[in-house]
Amino acid sequence: MNCPDCGNERTGVIDTETSADGTSVRRRRECQRCSFRFTTYERPEWDSLQVKKRDGTIEPFDRGKLRAGIERAVEKRDVTERTVTDLVEEVESALQDRDARIVSSSLIGELVSERLQQVDKVAYIRFVSVYKAFSEPEEFLSELDAVLDAEVDDFEASNNSL
Ligand SMILES: [Zn+2]
Structure with missing residues (x-):
């Protein structure tokens, strides 16, 4: 997951939360170079309906x-x-x-x-x-x-x- 701000490839996960129905994962990430923080919503297994x-x-x-x-x-x-x-x-x-x-x-x-x-x-x-x-x-x-x-x-x- 590249940093959306500087494009750096190294970002760390600072918080992980699974949605109530268990079908998506929300992650707070932080860029290890510029410290830009962003949120990703991931659907590791269910990318299709x-x-x-x-x-x-x-x-x-x-x-x-x-x-x-x-x-x-x-x-x-x-x-x-x-x-x-x-x-x-x-x-x-x-x-x-x-x-x-x-x-x-x-x-x-x-x-x-x-x-x-x-x-x-x-x-x-x-x-x-x-x-x-x-x-x-x-x-x-x-x-x-x-x-x-x-x-x-x-x-x-x-x-x-x-
Ligand atoms: Zn960055």
């Missing part, structure tokens, strides 16, 4: 997998490639913006489904039925009811505005 799956295993974030999941949901629906690409990018940048380098697969599911709900209701239902892995048909039906209720509200709202 990791996904924690339902079973607890952690794997690198895979954009292709995310896209495949969305494509399955929008199959034969009136949703363009462009929309799918935008959705993937939006979700990925929302994940990258977070401080944590490990995100849960259920968080990704939430981010996708809330966007998909605006895009296509059928695709949304298909998607949540996969990611929430409903164990009971009742759970699926209550999700479906919630979507249909929202549609009725939309309809009424648009009628009222006329």
Whole structure:
């Protein structure tokens, strides 16, 4: 770690602090030549986004997998490639913006489904039925009811505005 002030290669660590979630290390450093002090945030192992799956295993974030999941949901629906690409990018940048380098697969599911709900209701239902892995048909039906209720509200709202 070179000194940002004078470029000297020899800097010493004067304080080390690990973030609460354990995914980054904050270090106070001091240049051994000019005594300039600076802070570094290091992510020694998690420089790329990791996904924690339902079973607890952690794997690198895979954009292709995310896209495949969305494509399955929008199959034969009136949703363009462009929309799918935008959705993937939006979700990925929302994940990258977070401080944590490990995100849960259920968080990704939430981010996708809330966007998909605006895009296509059928695709949304298909998607949540996969990611929430409903164990009971009742759970699926209550999700479906919630979507249909929202549609009725939309309809009424648009009628009222006329
Ligand atoms: Zn220096």
